[in-house]
Amino acid sequence: xxxxxxxxxxxxxxxxxxxxxxxxxxxxxxxxxxxxxxxxxxxxxxxxxxxxxxxxxxxxxxxxxxxxxxxxxxxxxxxxxxxxxxxxxxxxxxxxxxxxxxxxxxxxxxxxxxxxxxxxxxxxxxxxxxxxxxxxxxxxxxxxxxxxxxxxxxxxxxxxxxxxxxxxxxxxxxxxxxxxxxxxxxxxxxxxxxxxxxxxxxxxxxxxxxxxxxxxxxxxxxxxxxxxxxxxxxxxxxxxxxxxxxxxxxxxxxxxxxxxxxxxxxxxxxxxxxxxxxxxxxxxxxxxxxxxxxxxxxxxxxxxxxxxxxxxxxxxxxxxxxxxxxxxxxxxxxxxxxxxxxxxxxxxxxxxxxxxxxxxxxxxxxxxxxxxxxxxxxxxxxxxxxxxxxxxxxxxxxxxxxxxxxxxxxxxxxxxxxxxxxxxxxxxxxxxxxxxxxxxxxxxxxxxxxxxxxxxxxxxxxxxxxxxxxxxxxxxxxxxxxxxxxxxxxxxxxxx
Numbered sequence: 001x002x003x004x005x006x007x008x009x010x011x012x013x014x015x016x017x018x019x020x021x022x023x024x025x026x027x028x029x030x031x032x033x034x035x036x037x038x039x040x041x042x043x044x045x046x047x048x049x050x051x052x053x054x055x056x057x058x059x060x061x062x063x064x065x066x067x068x069x070x071x072x073x074x075x076x077x078x079x080x081x082x083x084x085x086x087x088x089x090x091x092x093x094x095x096x097x098x099x100x101x102x103x104x105x106x107x108x109x110x111x112x113x114x115x116x117x118x119x120x121x122x123x124x125x126x127x128x129x130x131x132x133x134x135x136x137x138x139x140x141x142x143x144x145x146x147x148x149x150x151x152x153x154x155x156x157x158x159x160x161x162x163x164x165x166x167x168x169x170x171x172x173x174x175x176x177x178x179x180x181x182x183x184x185x186x187x188x189x190x191x192x193x194x195x196x197x198x199x200x201x202x203x204x205x206x207x208x209x210x211x212x213x214x215x216x217x218x219x220x221x222x223x224x225x226x227x228x229x230x231x232x233x234x235x236x237x238x239x240x241x242x243x244x245x246x247x248x249x250x251x252x253x254x255x256x257x258x259x260x261x262x263x264x265x266x267x268x269x270x271x272x273x274x275x276x277x278x279x280x281x282x283x284x285x286x287x288x289x290x291x292x293x294x295x296x297x298x299x300x301x302x303x304x305x306x307x308x309x310x311x312x313x314x315x316x317x318x319x320x321x322x323x324x325x326x327x328x329x330x331x332x333x334x335x336x337x338x339x340x341x342x343x344x345x346x347x348x349x350x351x352x353x354x355x356x357x358x359x360x361x362x363x364x365x366x367x368x369x370x371x372x373x374x375x376x377x378x379x380x381x382x383x384x385x386x387x388x389x390x391x392x393x394x395x396x397x398x399x400x401x402x403x404x405x406x407x408x409x410x411x412x413x414x415x416x417x418x419x420x421x422x423x424x425x426x427x428x429x430x431x432x433x434x435x436x437x438x439x440x441x442x443x444x445x446x447x448x449x450x451x452x453x454x455x456x457x458x459x460x461x462x463x464x465x466x467x468x469x470x471x472x473x474x475x476x477x478x479x480x481x482x483x484x485x486x487x488x489x490x491x492x493x494x495x496x
């Protein structure tokens with residue numbers, strides 16, 4: 001059994017018990033800490049202040065700390081693993097970090113706000129001081145609707161089966177509980193609450209009819225922002241905060257993607273950018289300050305571990321990365337425990353390595369003729385796992401190509417490719433490119449973490465004109481209705 005140690009997080013006042021040797025990147029991303037440079041130590045955004053205990057500093061980290069002009073009390077979380085009890089001050093809670101590592105230029109307001117990212121799997125909320133943008137508290141939890149299915153299609157079907165009212169009650173009660181926990185620790189009065197989420201989550205939370213999302217052409221009737229009072233939601237919150245669930249863009253492109261567009265500033269830049277949210281419902285956005293096009297593509301659940309023989313989410317026990325050393329596959333497991341399964345980032349690594357080693361061919365076939373490839377003594381990759389990856393990879397790559405075609409540009413004309421979602425924290429960009437998932441130069445690909453939450457925090461400081469300005473230049477497209485979809489999709493299935 002691995003020895004347990006405690007990590008105390010300030011200013012949250014939270015204590016996390018983990019296995020000795022657990023990398024901090026595995027621990028802190030669960031608390032909303034982002035790693036914009038992907039764990040290379042170049043941006044300094046994951047800096048933490050060591051208040052007590054010990055965290056060793058190697059030569060590489062020392063060099064980075066000196067370059068960032070940080071003294072001996074500071075550490076870069078992406079370089080550190082916890083070997084003993086420690087207390088950390090999470091500096092990232094000081095401001096809202098954006099895609100270019102600048103802070104959001106906002107007009108100070110009185111009071112406090114709460115930003116909520118309502119995800120299919122996870123719900124995250126943060127309490128923000130509207131006078132200075134500082135984050136006072138953060139809380140995340142599992143979406144209790146999971147018992148009605150792990151993906152959006154299952155949730156829609158559950159609604160159609162008569163469970164929508166219960167699902168609505170579950171999520172409203174969960175968010176109320178999360179807000180209450182923050183306000184018990186921070187006795188402040190909330191002025192406003194901004195919620196974002198995918199279209200299905202919006203419909204369930206707001207009590208809208210999900211039936212149009214169950215059949216082609218998936219045209220939603222009420223995509224706009226919905227306003228509530230605390231009394232309507234049966235939320236016991238001091239004061240009378242304005243509560244807004246922000247507008248969806250289209251059928252399966254929700255306000256979480258609208259928030260992502262805001263966070264990346266792509267609607268303000270002359271250069272073209274791409275935003276990709278990897279998940280069961282892979283959302284893709286391409287554009288600049290003149291025009292933005294977006295779409296969703298049925299990537300399937302491979303990136304979230306579902307439909308993979310021993311797949312799982314990026315939580316404790318998941319193989320999150322794989323390397324090839326001395327002729328052997330070496331797996332990193334989140335939480336420094338025995339592997340229980342493999343998550344999406346680990347799957348991408350394995351596929352890339354097997355391609356390089358010519359153990360699988362361009363059509364995804366295992367060249368040895370075997371049906372499985374062992375990764376650890378108890379975890380294996382199957383031929384069907386590779387097929388599931390190909391389907392997911394092709395969906396994303398096809399979506400990107402078709403949106404580029406809509407704007408009559410090539411990938412070489414794109415300045416940045418932003419990867420959204422906590423899943424991105426674990427991605428090896430070289431392997432993402434090797435598998436053909438994203439066909440861009442490595443230096444252009446930026447892992448942003450939770451852009452939905454960043455954008456929701458920005459919405460706390462803006463009025464409706466801000467989001468309307470983005471929506472006016474944004475066009476939602478139905479990719480499957482395009483005659484070229486099938487040909488491009490088949491081409492992108494290849495593992496070249």
